[in-house]
Amino acid sequence: MRRRNVQEQQTDILQRERQLAVALRESLAGYESVDIYATPLEQVLTSLDELFLLVIVGEFNSGKSALINALLRAPVLEEGVTPTTAKITKVHYGEQNRRIQLDQDTVEQFYPADFLRNISIVDTPGINAVLREHERMTKDFIPRSDLILFVTSADRSFTESERQFLESIRAWGKKVFIVLNKADLLRTPDEIAEVIAFIDENCKRLLGFKPEIFPVSVLEAQRSHTAIGHEAIRLWESSRIGALEDYLFLKLDEGERARLKLLSPLGVLQKLIAEIKGAVEQRARLLAEDDRTVNAIEGNLQQFRKEMVQNFSHRLGEIENIVLEMGQRGDRFFDDTMRLTRSLELIRADKIRQEFEETVVGDSAARIDGMVRDLTDWLTDQEQRFRQYTLEYVDRRRKESSVRDDQMVGSINRQFDYTRNTLLRAVFEKANELVKSYDRQEEAEVYSKELQKAVVQALLVGAGGLTLGTIGAATAAAVGLTFLDLTGITAGVVVVILGIFIIPARKAAAKRKFDEKMQELRQRLHALMNEQFTKELNGMIQRIYDALAPYIRFVHAEQEKVAGMRQQLASMEAEVLEIKGAIEEM
Known part of the structure; x- marks a missing residue:
């Protein structure tokens, strides 16, 4: 009953691990360059x-294939003093000794050894060999392993290349045993103990773990197979x-193998999650x-x-002040001119017109025209300056970003940075094009016409007896502000004045009307x-x-993607810890 419960727990954990992978x-589907994680994730799913x-695993000529042959009690795998294992060789149980080529990198070897009913052994190409492709195949297969025997040689134990390889293995969270082969080269038990102590100390100091170390002599094991009697x-x-x-076959019983089998994919997933999390955080910092x-x-x-609105408000106020001053002069004109004592002068319309033009209108049209032109120059200058500022700002950001290309961690971020820098270059080029294509004279003409048109539309109010203009807005916009016939006010004023001469009581009402029109x-x-x-500023x-x-x-x-990825990874990290806890409680 208990065995069935344990099996059910194991099945449940395997299912959770599969779902997690x-x-x-x-x-990762929405991330760039996720192919680097595709292989280990597929290996996790396959290993389940x-x-x-x-x-x-181990360096070439350390005796890996010979060790497997010693365990099989037969020369099943090829051995040699030069690198002989060029493929991943999986050794499974089979009724007959036979070999199958699975693909370019993988071979399956079948052999009728009883322990292979529960355990599959994998022989790997040697590391630190001339052919770096062999080392790549071995490293790529590590995530699938449940237990690793690292074979080192007594005549060159714990080299720097071995330390680096052990470090990469440990990063996957794998349990590692060390087999010290060629122990027969060491003359005394004390020498063997000394080498074991050296390996043990360096593993603890440099790699942070205390390994199980097994000194063996594969050569003597092979000789025992051909010897007889006491010598064997x-x-x-x-x-x-x-x-x-x-x-391997007794202490590492079914329960312990099951525990290691369940923990192994979690180590791989934990490493991948940590790598992806680091890449995501680096991406978050860049973003x-x-x-x-x-x-x-x-x-x-x-x-x-x-600042543009404030500055424009000030400039517009100056233009409005011209109209305000004209209105004030008009008020004084009414008071000074339209009196009964000047009745004879008031009937001379041409004299009233001239006096109104000189006294009230004056140089108002020219001043407004000049201010509108100044306003046009200011607008074009400000836009050109801000375009140039934006271009320089983006260019600085682009250059600062490109300096960090070599500091990106992992292909997933290098691809992201490539995409990002490509986009920054495109934005810079677009901004640069925006600056280069800016024709100050052409833009000034556009702004001038539009602003002049606005002034014309304001001046051509055409209401009642006070007509502030004598030509249409369309024509006005075509020829510019200098056309403004503010002297057209004269005709209306003359009519009003003549009316006052006939009906003096209308003077106050006409004055109010004039003030209203000015307002x-x-x-x-x-x-x-x-x-x-x-409209122009928005443009x-x-x-x-x-x-x-x-x-x-x-x-x-990208910020939204990073936020979503952070949340998912945090959930996955929690799930890994929960599954580990469930395995330890089995």
């Missing part, structure tokens, strides 16, 4: 359905292979810088808008010019936004 694979995998027994005992067999860049540009655009003129001038300015800012839009969208989209 699939979830991690799916979570395999027998316990005992993987033999002596050679076998001297080889110490028996102690390794006892550990935080990008976000600050975007916020800075948006903040500068807002400040640019604020209306100021309001219309303010509204129409402000509307036109707002300026929108053109800059359009150039930056791909970069801004990229940053925001």
Whole structure:
């Protein structure tokens, strides 16, 4: 009953591990260059359905294949003093000794050894060999292993290349036993103990773990197979292979193998999650810088808008003051001119017109025209300056970013950085094009026409007896502000004055009417010019936004992806710990 419960627990844990591996694979679907994780994730899923995998690794000529032959008690695998294992060789139980080529890198060897019913042994190409492809195959297979026997040689134990390889193995969370082969080269037990102590100390100091170490002599084990009688027994005992067999096939019982089998994929998943988490955090830091860049540009655009509005308000106020002054002069003109004592003068319309033009209108048209032209120059200058500032800002950001290309961790981030830098270059080129294509003279003409049109529309109010203009707005916009016939006011004023001469009581009402028209003129001038300015300012800012839009969208989209990935990885980390706890409680 208890055995069935344990099996049910194991099945449940295997299912949870499978779901976790699939979830991690799916979570990477939206990320660049995830192929680097595809192989280990597939290996995790494959290993869940395999027998316990005992993987033999080590440098070339350390005796890996010979060790497997010693365990099989037969020369099943090829041996040699030069690298002989060029493929991953999986040794399984089979009724007959036969060999199958699975693919370019993998061979299956079948042999009728009883312990292979529960354990599969994997022979790997030697590391630190001339052919680096052999080392790659071995490293790529490590994630599938459940237990690793690292074979080192007594005549060159714990080399720097071995330390580096052991470090990479441990990173996958694998349990490692060390087999010290060629112990027969050491003359005394004290020498063997000294080498064991050396390996043990360096593993603890440099790699942070205390290994099980088995000194053996594969050569003496092989000799025992051909010797007879007491000599065969002596050679076998001297080889110490028996102690390794006892550990692998007796102490490492079904329950312990099951525990290691269940823990092994978790180590791989934990390493992958940690790597991806590190890459995501690095990406988040870069995006935080990008976000600050975007916020800075948006903040500068807002400040640019604020300063432009304030400056324009001041300039518009100066234009309105011209109209206000004209209205004040008009009031004085009414008071000074339209009196009964000047009745004879008032009937001379041409004299009244001339006096009104000189006294009230004066140089108002020219002053307004000049201010509108100054306003046009100011607008074009400010847009050109801000375009150039934005270009330089983006270019600095692009150059700062490109310096960090070599500091990116992992292919997933290198691809992200490539995409990001490509986009920054494109944005820079778009901004540069925006600056180069800016024709100050052409833009000034456009702004001038639009602003002049707004002024014309304000002045041509055409209400009642006071007509502030004598030609149409369309014609006015075509010829510019200098056309403004503010002297057209004269005709209306003359009519009003003659009416006052006939009916003096209308003087106060006419004066109020004049003041109302001046007030209306100021309001219309303010509204129409402000509307036109707002339109032009929005156009300026929108053109800059359009150039930056791909970069801004990229940053925001990537930030959302990072936030989602963080949440998923945190959940997966918690699931790994929960599964580990369940395994330990079995």
